[in-house]
Amino acid sequence: MTVAELADVWRQESAHVLGALLRRHGDLADCEDAAQEALEAAARQWPQEGRPDSPRGWLVRVASRRLVDQVRADRSRTAREQREAGARPADAWTVPAADTGSGASTDDPLELLLLCCHPALSRTSQVALTLRAVSGLGTAEVARAFLVPEATMAQRLSRARATLRSAGARFGRPGPDELPARVAAVLDVLHVVFTEGSTRSSGAVLVDAALTTEAVRLTRRLRALLPDHDEVAGALALMLITAARHAARADERGDLVPLEEQDRSRWDAALTAEGVQILEQVLPRGHLGRYQLQAAIAAVHAEAASAADTDWRQILLLYAHLEQLAPAPAVTLNRAVAAGMALGPEHGLALLATVADDPALRRHHRFFAVRAHLRERAGDVDGALADYRQAGRLTASLPEQRYLNARAGRLAARRSAPTPR
Amino acid sequence: MKYVIMIHSNPRPWGHPTSDFLPEHQALPAEQRERLNADFEAMLDELSASGELLGGEALADAADARLYRWETGRPVVTDGPYSEAREHLAGFFLVDVASRQRAEELAAVFSGPGETVELRATMHPGADEQ
Numbered sequence: 410m411t412v413a414e415l416a417d418v419w420r421q422e423s424a425h426v427l428g429a430l431l432r433r434h435g436d437l438a439d440c441e442d443a444a445q446e447a448l449e450a451a452a453r454q455w456p457q458e459g460r461p462d463s464p465r466g467w468l469v470r471v472a473s474r475r476l477v478d479q480v481r482a483d484r485s486r487t488a489r490e491q492r493e494a495g496a497r498p499a500d501a502w503t504v505p506a507a508d509t510g511s512g513a514s515t516d517d518p519l520e521l522l523l524l525c526c527h528p529a530l531s532r533t534s535q536v537a538l539t540l541r542a543v544s545g546l547g548t549a550e551v552a553r554a555f556l557v558p559e560a561t562m563a564q565r566l567s568r569a570r571a572t573l574r575s576a577g578a579r580f581g582r583p584g585p586d587e588l589p590a591r592v593a594a595v596l597d598v599l600h601v602v603f604t605e606g607s608t609r610s611s612g613a614v615l616v617d618a619a620l621t622t623e624a625v626r627l628t629r630r631l632r633a634l635l636p637d638h639d640e641v642a643g644a645l646a647l648m649l650i651t652a653a654r655h656a657a658r659a660d661e662r663g664d665l666v667p668l669e670e671q672d673r674s675r676w677d678a679a680l681t682a683e684g685v686q687i688l689e690q691v692l693p694r695g696h697l698g699r700y701q702l703q704a705a706i707a708a709v710h711a712e713a714a715s716a717a718d719t720d721w722r723q724i725l726l727l728y729a730h731l732e733q734l735a736p737a738p739a740v741t742l743n744r745a746v747a748a749g750m751a752l753g754p755e756h757g758l759a760l761l762a763t764v765a766d767d768p769a770l771r772r773h774h775r776f777f778a779v780r781a782h783l784r785e786r787a788g789d790v791d792g793a794l795a796d797y798r799q800a801g802r803l804t805a806s807l808p809e810q811r812y813l814n815a816r817a818g819r820l821a822a823r824r825s826a827p828t829p830r
Numbered sequence: 831m832k833y834v835i836m837i838h839s840n841p842r843p844w845g846h847p848t849s850d851f852l853p854e855h856q857a858l859p860a861e862q863r864e865r866l867n868a869d870f871e872a873m874l875d876e877l878s879a880s881g882e883l884l885g886g887e888a889l890a891d892a893a894d895a896r897l898y899r900w901e902t903g904r905p906v907v908t909d910g911p912y913s914e915a916r917e918h919l920a921g922f923f924l925v926d927v928a929s930r931q932r933a934e935e936l937a938a939v940f941s942g943p944g945e946t947v948e949l950r951a952t953m954h955p956g957a958d959e960q
Contacts (some may be wrong), residue, residue: 531928533928555882558884561926564878564879564880566879568881608956608957658957704925805831805952806953806955806956807953807954808957809957
């Protein structure tokens with residue numbers, strides 16, 4: 410039993426162990442502590458005694474013993490404190506061992522996901538808590554994923570647990586009227602984990618594979634639990650088709666390669682095929698949502714043999730749908746790109762003109778980057794140059810800024826050089 | 831999103847918190863001064879508890895700065911301060927917040943009479959989501 414093997418077991422089992430504990434004792438912080446102690450015990454004992462036949466059963470047994478001890482210790486301390494304040498029924502604190510009882514649904518991490526994505530928490534807290542509690546990542550790993558100091562992340566996690574406690578958040582499956590909104594929040598959290606992994610970079614690595622892999626793994630599990638939820642399927646398809654492009658997204662310097670310049674032979678055909686197949690199952694059912702539409706757009710790109718073969722009319726149509734369903738400035742910008750490609754740059758520019766006064770876009774670098782591309786294609790070199798420069802000033806992304814400044818530099822050089830013809 | 835909140839100030843004598851050494855701040859009615867201080871302390875507590883505060887430092891007297899300017903192929907060292915401006919960088923805070931709006935709200939609470947607060951986004955090494 411090596412450290413790596415134990416880490417694998419923990420990745421597989423931590424959510425189940427935590428779920429089993431939470432079913433008996435509702436406090437997330439207590440249960441996480443007990444689960445952590447069981448992991449430490451496993452790290453000490455398994456290398457010597459060998460891996461138990463049922464690692465999950467072992468972990469649950471040890472963790473629930475720790476939890477009982479912990480609650481008893483709290484109880485005797487609280488009992489001392491409460492002797493003056495008045496009595497409390499003696500069995501009010503008793504926790505049955507979590508490995509007794511039916512445990513029929515202990516294979517189901519959905520309830521833990523729902524708890525971590527509780528509406529009382531901010532999106533950032535939901536994401537952090539999900540990675541800590543559901544994925545079983547250490548606090549240091551979660552902190553690294555978000556590029557903040559470990560102490561800061563520990564602070565955020567304990568604030569999140571305290572918020573759950575004071576909101577009276579309960580472990581369990583919400584009623585059918587509440588479930589769709591709660592599942593939607595889980596999907597958004599998993600999608601954030603995925604995009605964090607896709608867009609964060611350090612050095613030459615433009616994709617944090619640990620985060621994207623984890624998001625895909627959890628979304629797969631969610632799909633297994635909710636096979637009829639078409640947006641879960643849509644989110645999974647979107648992640649798979651996007652992940653298929655990851656190897657082609659960075660050049661050897663670690664710089665971003667735009668979609669149209671990517672080497673499509675480096676796209677992962679198996680991942681694309683799986684994503685497309687999922688989409689083909691759910692799209693005909695007609696419960697369209699924004700993840701299915703985004704996945705469909707990604708699929709159109711994936712099916713084009715080269716950038717020039719892209720079916721931009723189809724993409725334009727899908728963005729129009731998406732804009733109706735989930736209007737957002739980023740969607741409008743993408744629709745303008747699609748309109749520019751499908752119908753000509755003047756159509757994209759006309760669309761942009763309708764949103765140029767939007768306060769969310771006036772300071773947004775992508776608005777200027779999209780307009781710069783369209784103006785360049787329309788032959789408005791001065792306008793394009795000004796927009797590339799403005800976009801470069803506004804972005805906070807270093808690779809994006811390098812790219813925009815390079816485009817501006819190329820355009821400026823072309824303008825000042827004598828035309829060859 | 832990470833932001834740096836910079837406090838440009840000129841406390842006399844140089845000291846921290848800068849507001850204790852600024853005539854404009856001292857001129858406020860005691861009640862208002864106490865409320866500003868209390869708001870500031872409460873916000874710092876809140877930022878630590880929420881995990882939004884990543885760090886920060888109070889800087890020593892700008893008059894004590896050493897400046898290194900490149901001239902004819904080598905650094906020429908002089909005594910500070912860096913600029914002739916009335917205000918100098920007196921301290922900074924690094925925060926990680928959910929939105930620009932939140933950063934702007936915080937920066938407003940950091941401001942006070944007699945000094946200038948500057949809010950700047952930091953660059954990050956990742957790509958932006960398309």
